[in-house]
Amino acid sequence: MGYVAVKGGSDAIHHAGELVEFYRVKEGTTPLEVAQISAQLRLAVDKVIGEGGLYAPEYAAIALKQAEGEVFEAAFILRAFITTLERRYYAEPIQTREMFIRRKISASFREIPGGQVLGPTRDYTQRIMDTAKVNETLEDMKAFLQKFESRLDKNHLQEVTTYAKVIDLLKREGLLQSVAGDEDRTLKDITREAIRFPAPRSARLQMMSRAETGGLMALGYSSMRGFGSDHPTVAELRYGTVPLRIKDPGGRIRYVGKIAVTEAEMISMKKQSKKGEAPLYGIGYGLCFGQNDTKAICMGILDRTMRAPDPSSPPNDQEFVLYHTEGIESMGFTNHLKLPHYVTFQAGLNNVRAAVKRSTQNVVTSAPTVTTQPAVTP
């Protein structure tokens, strides 16, 4: 069948797949263990569960291995996997006040209840290439662990649990804007129905929670830089684990495990429409699976900006933000340009050729008289 531009489709696909596999294994290195990926590529796994929208670190690690470390692709594999799963319960809302904290910082105050807890972060390190990593051995890792654990005071561990939040301080002082009465508080499940505009806040937050980190960052950044006007402060950024509970068919609330999340509460002064009204702080909320400061913070910024609609600033425009930060969709569609388009292209080509012919024959004039094309009337 040598008549189609793309021939032998099935064979070609299988061969391409084999080549992918070949490139992965041709160097003869030892296979990556999923446990290694989970542990040593922890942040990649976190990104995949966050953008995939499924809290399944182990499956995310498998997906990362399968996708040769391509995070977009791994998140996509995880998303497709969700479709095959039967959905039995909706979780009860998680309470981040119950968070077992691993990291907790505030940029708004020098001291906060419980203190600033830096936790695991690279924020204050120099990004200098650590060439020593080349020669890292299992013994090095063990030695580090031994030294690290010997310095821990086991009696103090249980004290690092939950704290009051920074926003509570502002609320107590009456500086925090309560959620406005005209805010649409309908609860939507964006995995069960298509988003409609204007979208309620529940849908916006869900979309962003699964959105692509880089997309959120680009738009959040643009708002601070001037294409928009929101430049908020981090009231509090937390990373830690929260208990997850479901209601069983008998109506009993049951603990099913805990998940690690990053939560950002961003504050900025809310524009007041009425004169003499107090200029309160408004909150922008970000929450995502795993540890991903950038995503939670930018989600917080965009939560604020979208609540002040302004079509002239992309970050303040719901449709712009939500449609274009959805990583799985953007990636799929931009890559579909690689599919054959010869019929579609031919249809346009036909028009262009005809128009070029007409223009060389000078048929089109801007005079008011109309040169009607020979029309086919069905």
Add this chain to the structure above:
Amino acid sequence: MSMQQHPWLLRVENLTKIYGEPGPDTLSKTGPSFESNICPDTDSIVACADVSFDLYPGEVLGIVGESGSGKSTVVKLLCFDMEPSVGNAWLRPYMDGAVDMLHVSGQQKRFIRHHLMGVVYQNPRDGLNFRFSSGGNIAEKLIMAGHMHVGRIRERASFLLEKTEVPIRRMDDLPASFSGGMQQRVQIAKAIANHPPLLFLDEVTTGLDVSVQAKVLDLIRELQQELGVAMIVVSHDLSVIRMLTDRTLVMKNGRVVESGLTDQILQDPQHPYTQLLVSSLL
């Protein structure tokens, strides 16, 4: 007046627009006697209130006032650009004037807007689609009225552009490349495309050079005489009102403070604010 023996074309009653949450005393605590349209209790803003009038076929009504007086709001409410807080309006050619046009479906409003009204805005960007050619802008109006013959659409468009003194060779150009005066003339051509019985002109010469202003005003006057269309002309400029209108409403702080024949108002203004306006004209 002989005009008043005819049935009205447009009847407006209690047209009111309030921004924000009004309180029980909002209307009684705002207006010209308070020199303010902001409610002291609730901070709500009374853009216009209790505006009522009749407009007769072929009549030209002026609404004059300073900025913030509510004159443009009246027009925006009547051409459905904004929703009124309170008020009713009936247009004779729509359901024989029996149905309040301010409280019908969006689809009906669009029908009225495109078949029975024309609007010319101060800013041409509000009245013209800058992504379409000037001919395309006129075509939009004609298509909405059901014209589906490109040849006849272009004939009508060139007729209208000729009428409004826009060179026909510019018909297929984008209005963004036109001068301000020419953009206004395209807007006028678009507004009158479907022979509407009613035309709204909102500060149409504001922002134009004086010489261009005079030409546009001449054009409007000629078109009015030729087509016999009723007009509501909004302007802060009493000389525009004097040149174009038969009857005038004077607005201040969202209320009508004086109304009557334009000549009479100019010769014998009653309200102190009108007197101030007239004296500044002379």
Add this chain to the structure above:
Amino acid sequence: MTPYTKYQSRYNFAFIDESTKKEIRRKLLKAIAIPGYQVPYSSPEMPIARGWGTGGLHVTLSLIGKEDVLKVIDQGSDASVNACNLREFIQSMTQCQTTYDTVDATLIQSRHRITEEALREDQIFIFQVPQPEPLRSVERYEFKTRQMHGEADYAKMWVSLYESFVRHGDIMLGAGYPVKVNGRYIMAPSPIPRWDIPNLSQAKTLYLFGAGREKRLYAVPPFTTVEPLEFEDVKFNIEQFGDQRCYKTKYTRAFLDELYLDDGSRMHVVNDSNFLDKLEAGAEVNPFFNPYLAKIDL
């Protein structure tokens, strides 16, 4: 190590879980009840990338049963890579029969073409749709286009056709020429060539459209009038191939692909791969017929 059994996947028939399939079928019924109206739906993620036919897959997978005979085409070809990929996926998830033969198929999923052979009452034809919103070119906001459809406010769309004529002497819309369905909704027929547009109207088959990324389903039920947008004096027309014929079969009344040979010369060949096979084999064919085709000499 985690025991091996934990990762043994057992997928539901046709991949998607049953409650979601039901939801998609309910939305399809709504779409059929309001021809040309875009119905929002859940659009679950597929293992195929967004923009690669997920909407078509949703429709196919929610409808397909074990007895169905499936045909998948991409740009007219059964053997195109994406068609192969989708066909293999659906087949592996359902064990259904597949075919290249248009006549044998009960379900046909297609990207950007309708078959040259006429479709029947007992067949369902499923389009993959990249952009379901015909008004997107004149209005970028979803919120507004929904309102425009609701109020049948289509003047902007018409002006864009007028503008195209003024600039170029013709309506320059190629693939995906907008149509009016049942005298009411303007609909994007998916990027099929204009050649296929007349075959949407008063057809015997049920046409279903799935736009996965944009999460919309719509339908043209059998025997529904579908009219391309045209003016009284500027008419819609299908692609003109002049005096070109298929170099293999000398056939003219089919959409032709252009082939460039190594020496830069150009030839034409029938695009629909199954139709071409049949012509070459001298088999009996029963093509669509419409007034536009009548103008083309055989």
